[in-house]
Amino acid sequence: MTLPALFIAHGSPLLSVESSDYTQFLNQLGERLPAPKAIVVFTAHWDCPVPSVTMDEIHQTLHDFYGYPSAMYNIQYPAVGQTEIANEICALFSRSNLPYQPVHGRGLDHGVWVPLLHMYPEASIPVIAVSVDSLRSPQEQYDIGRMLEQLRHDNVLIVGSGGTVHNLRMLAQDDEPQDWAIEFDDWLGERLQQWNTRELFQYDKKAPHARTAVPSYGMEHIAPLFYAMGTADMSRTARRLFQAYPHGTLSLNCWQFGDGV
Template identity: 60%
Template sequence: MTLPAFFVAHGSPTLALEDNEYTRFLQKLGQSLPAPKAIVVFSAHFDSPDQLVTGDEVLNTIHDFYGFPDEMYELTYPAKGHAELTEEIASLFRAGNLPFKVITDRGLDHGAWVILRLMYPEANVPVISLSVDSKRSPQEQYEIGRMLQSLREQDVLIIGSGGTVHNLRLLGSGKPAPWAVEFDQWIGSRLEDWNLRDLFDYEKRAPHAREAVPEYGTEHFIPLFYAMGAADKDRQAQRLFQDYQYGTLSLNCWQFGGSASETEAEAEAEAAEEAEEAETA
C-alpha cells in the first residue's frame, strides 16, 4: 500500500482548541487513512538554510506563538521519534547529494503539532520533522520532497504544513476576500493539471501572488512543493477542503497521489481484515 502525501493548512494556532468544520475535517481525515508507520512533516515554522532532520526519541511541544489564551500553552503533543526512519531519510538525502544535519532537542512547532493533534490525538504515531528552506527555488523544494517519495510505499505519511494564502497584515473578517479566492483558484487549477512550469513561477504568473504570499511569508506557501514532490510518480492532485479564516487566511487540504475514496476504501478493508482476524483468533 502507498499512502498519499498531503498539504495541510495549519491556520491560526487556536485551531487546536476549536470545534469547526475544518477541525472536524482533519479529525475525520486522520480516522479515514490507513494507520501510518510514521509521519514526516515539513512545517512552515521550521525554516532553515540547512536541511535539518529531527532525531529525538521524544519530541518536545514548542509553543512558538505569543498573546494567545493561557490554555494554549498547556497543550502538549508528546510524539515519539523514529530512529530507523531518521537514518533512512539520511540515506535518501545522501543518495540525492543533499547536505543535511540530524538534530535533537528541537521538538515540534505549532505548524506540526496543531494539525497532528487533530488528526492523531493520541500521539501514538512516530513523527520526524524536516525543515523547509524559503530561500531555495520551488523546483529545489520539489526535488527534496521527491527524494522521499519511496517512503510512502513503506506506510510513511508525508505532510507539508503551511498555508497557500497567509498574509497576517491583510487579515479581514466576514466573507473570503475575492483576491484570496482568485489566487487559490489559480493555484488549484495548476495543481490539478500538475503544471509545474506555472507553479514554479507562481510569483510572476499567479494573480495577487504578492498579497497571498508576501515576501516576508513565503515559508508558509513552500511546504506545498515539498509535499508535491513526494508524489512525483503519481502526479495526481485533489483538493479535499477549502475555507478561510478572517477572510484571507486560507484553510485548505490537498492530497497528492491516489484518491480520497481509494484511501478510505483501503482503510475500511484493513479494518475489516483486522476484525475478521480478531474473531477467528
C-alpha cells in the same frame, strides 16, 4: 501500503483549541487514512538553509507563539520520534548528494502538532519533523520532496504543513472570503490538478495577487506545498479535500497528492 502525501494549512495556533468545520475535517481525515507507521512533516515553522531532520526518540511540544490564551501553553502533544525513519531520510538526502543536518532536542513546533492534534489526538504515531528552506526555488523544494517519495510506499505519511494564502496583515474583520484570496487559490488549484509545474514554479510571477497572498516575509508557508507535491512525482495526481477562509483571507485548505486511499 502506499499512502498519499498531504498539504495541510495549519492556520492560526488557535486551531488547536477551536471546533470548526476544518477541525472536524481533520479529525475525519485521520480516521479515514490507514494508520501510518510514521508521519514526516515538512513544517513552515522550521526554515533553514540546510535540510534538517529531528532525530529524537522523545519530542518536546514547542509553544512557539505569543499572546494567546494561557491554556494553549499547557497543551502537550507527546508523540515519539522514530530514529529508523529519520536515518532513512538522511540516507535518501545523502544518496542525492544533498547536505543535511540531523538535529537533536528541537521539539515539535505548532506547524507540526496543531494539525496532528486533530488528526491523531492520541499522539500514538511516531513523528519526524523536517525543515524547509523558503529561499530555495519551488523547483528545488519539489526536488527535495521527490527524494523521499519511496517512503510513501512504505506506509509513511508525508505532510507539508503551511498555508497558501497566509498574509496575517491582510486578515479581515469577518469571514466573508475576499476575492483576491479566492483568485490566487483558484489559479494555484487549477495548476495543481493539471500538475502544471512549469507555471506553478513561477507562481510568484504568474498567479494573480501572488505578492499579496504570499508576502516576502511569509514565503516559508507556501514552501511545504512544493515539498509535499514532490513526493508524489511518479503519480502526479492532486485533489483538493477542503477549502475555507476564516477572517476572509486566511486560506485553510488541504490537498492530497499521489495515489493511495
